[in-house]
Amino acid sequence: MMLSCGIYRKEALHRANVLCSRFILAQLFPASGSPCSVRFITSSITSKPQNPEEKRTEEDEEAFRRRRKTEWKRKQGGQTFLDHVIITVRGGKGGDGCAAFNREKFKPYGPPSGGNGGRGADVYIRPSPHLTSLSSIPKKIRGENGEHGQGTWQNGKTGSPLTIHVPLGTIVREIPLGDPRRAKDEWEAEEEALEDLGLDERKLRMREKRWLHYPGAGEANVDRESFLDAEAALYKQERERRMTRRRRALNNPIYLDLDKEELLERHVDAPLGTKQKESLGHLVASGGQGGQGNTHFLTTENRSPKFGTRGQDGERITLELELKLLADVGLVGMPNAGKSTLLRALTGGRAKTEVANYPFTTLNPVVGIVRVAEDGTWEGSISGHEVHDETRIEQEQQHSRFLTGDYAFARTRNEKATSDEYLGKMGRGHHFDVYETFRFTISDNPGLISKASENHGLGHSFLRAMERSPALVYVVDFSVENPWDELIVLREELEKYQPGMSSKARMVIANKADLLAATGDEHDVMAAKDKLRRLEDFVANNMLLPDGRTLAIVPTSAKFSQNLDRVVGLMKEYVTEARQLC
Known part of the structure; x- marks a missing residue:
């Protein structure tokens, strides 16, 4: 009894709120006295007329309803039909290396044993005959990160490659440098994050992103000559990699015309029992290299390196996908x-x-x-x-059924005929x-x-x-x-x-x-x-x-x-x- 009273009380409060809202609208707009006119004013407010002081006409309401109906009809299977979209693709980040030393019984000071991090996942794009729209493709795509390295010389696992499936007839273009639609790459994003920092703070943040240290050895490592030499070599590799990427984007940007389904044929000399692998498609974004463990920095001068590198960021690229249907x-x-x-x-x-x-x-x-x-x-x-x-x-079918008296076949649109009837x-x-x-x-x-x-x-x-x-x-x-x-x-x-x-x-x-x-x-x-x-x-x-x-x-x-x-x-x-x- 108390439960039913509570439900009744909630319904009464809801009705009171609705009547109060209608009363307020009627006071604000005295020309609309009936509930129907109040509903009309509410829909006019939600549809955002160009001039709020003017009352929407019936033609405006009809145009608004037509637009809503058009948007609803353009949906196919619950998804909006899209034939043009811009996506940002990022390869997976490489896993961090490991700074560790082997410790066994009767070996309190073993050799360096830190493994390397796994490589980030590559991102591919491949045409599929089963798709008809670009609506299923997310705007931001990122590959799987590589796993971190561990002690006892254990390397991290490489990220699984990611394939973007697009409809046949899709054209893939890389957004050129300087285009405002293009997202920042990994170096530009880092420069933007460090823009308001001082020189010392910026240097510290850059080292934190690139290096990891054995516990308690961070302050001592930055003063050692072996670490400074490794840091200079790392920055040199980054500059070369960035210039190579920029030259590729200027001289040879990505352009793919995916008008044919890609099938990977089995080689005639392949051994028996070899599994047929599926084609991954075209590579559009490479994953980042995994970080290096402290075993990589072992030299005759530095027998116990206490630092390693973190994984590199994956390649970031902005692509324009344009679907042009293939029909004879x-x-x-x-x-x-x-x-x-x-x-x-x-x-x-x-x-x-x-x-x-x-x-x-x-x-x-x-x-x-x-x-x-x-x-x-x-x-x-x-x-x-x-x-x-x-x-x-439908009219002819109803008329024929009425003349012949055959009402057994008067099915609805969702019912199927039997095999004999078909x-x-x-x-x-x-x-x-x-x-x-x-x-x-x-x-x-x-x-x-x-x-x-x-x-x-x-x-x-x-x-x-x-x-x-x-x-x-x-x-x-x-x-x-x-x-x-x-x-x-x-x-x-x-x-x-x-x-x-x-x-x-x-x-x-x-x-x-x-x-x-x-x-x-x-x-x-x-x-x-x-x-x-x-x-x-x-x-x-x-x-x-x-x-x-x-x-x-x-x-x-x-x-x-x-x-x-x-x-x-x-x-x-x-x-x-x-x-x-x-």
Whole structure:
């Protein structure tokens, strides 16, 4: 009883706080008397309007909700899609050496026995076909440190190498010297930490970072000539290593084009039973060398060295990762031109693209696979002319179930059909896998808008996705009044982003051609043919390729899979030609 009273009291206090907050807001904003207007003011405050004195309009609220929805849709599997990121990579720090002496029975003063520290871990980068975004890569990456050396001549363990997995098509660039985005290296970071210290304090800190002493021998070591000589040699090695690193960064910075999966082939002369090791990838940051034990400083003049060195810091480097999707054919078009519907139709429904009757439904690039058989048929063509529209498909399925009384197959979207049902409906598609002889990939890129080359909206992200495709295909909405105006905008944006990029275009797909003659009226059919003829004349006169070829014009209806056989045949020719040139 007392527990229930306590819970009731907490709920009552919570409701009182809410009512009090609403009352205060109503007093501050007397124009909003209803609870709905109070909620509106609260959302306006959290969304940070440009002018706090002005009340947000309904248009501003709608724009704010659209932005929030756009950010939510750009998330894939709980992670935000990223195609450009800057990361800081540090190799592992080397383990410290050890200053120790061997002590055994009847040997109270044994020889030096301090082991060396283990080397820090190296950091590699390797492309992986299982990744599609850079969102899983952390901004700061550090390799494993080496273990410290120990007495009785025990050396420390080397840190395990670290491999950064990135998607195929990633370009890795080293941020050059002088760029404000570049993080400080190990020497610059040390100089910054010692900047405000005096000369004596700075010298003491530098020695503490580089040297370790046998217990009780620190003050005596710094006055010995053997220690001073070793210290001078150590600083000389550091200067040489720093100058070598700087020359490498200026003359030969890291640049990797990871467009192929790296496979480590087994050598034919390898002994039987040898394990196949996986390729680590490309080395980007070396681990620091381990510190040296006191056994390293044993000489005829110094028979009992009581000092050793600490491990060196790993190499620090700042990398720029840029993902450019690898697809044989890239679809280029304005928003809501039907690119997603086209990709879904060409892949037989395997590509999970969003299809809706509003622009910017595709916010992240999607890559699908088109599989072609020896006789020219492709996966999407063997099951007939399907309707690639989710709303219409659901309506037709419900209508057919209502007419036939077959409610057993009225499953939800998450339920799976049995194997017999699947083979009965898609048996030909299942048998198609055996006769596949050619395949290529198509990327459904988000729609381009005017000034996309100036990075308006997400222009550079969209254009970057199609930059690596050897063949581009324009997709225009044939149902608009002047579809050739879309071609002008698309070509200009491609050229502004990268000169010569529009020369990779090979075909113009006039999508949504079914909307012009949907009524079947002879006048509408003649108007559609005249419009197609004008589009062909415009392309022939204004969009010639550098080699003199003209772009092919193919009117299609991706929604009803009409005239897609010719599209697949032409794409296969373009991909074959591009692969032969490579």
